[in-house]
Amino acid sequence: MFDSGPARRFAGNPAPGHTVAVSALPGGTSANPASPFYLNLLRPYLINEYYPALLPTQVPQASITSQLQLAPG
DSSP, X not given: OOOSSOOOEEEEEOOTTOOEEEEEOTTTTTOOTTSTXXXXXXXXXXXXXXXXXXXXXXXXXXXOOXXXXXXXX
């Protein structure tokens, strides 16, 4: 179904001190077919609905369960 071209949809409205963004991602945020979250965003994608895309400063720290930092080299 999604074998060519971009699949992710993203729209952002940047403004000083306040940015609003929405996204649609058909393979879920994991892009892993074995993940329970692989298909959870497909239906909204197919009917052209979006979910809020939070910027790093908008994510509550208490909701982060793990974090991986990659460094070049």
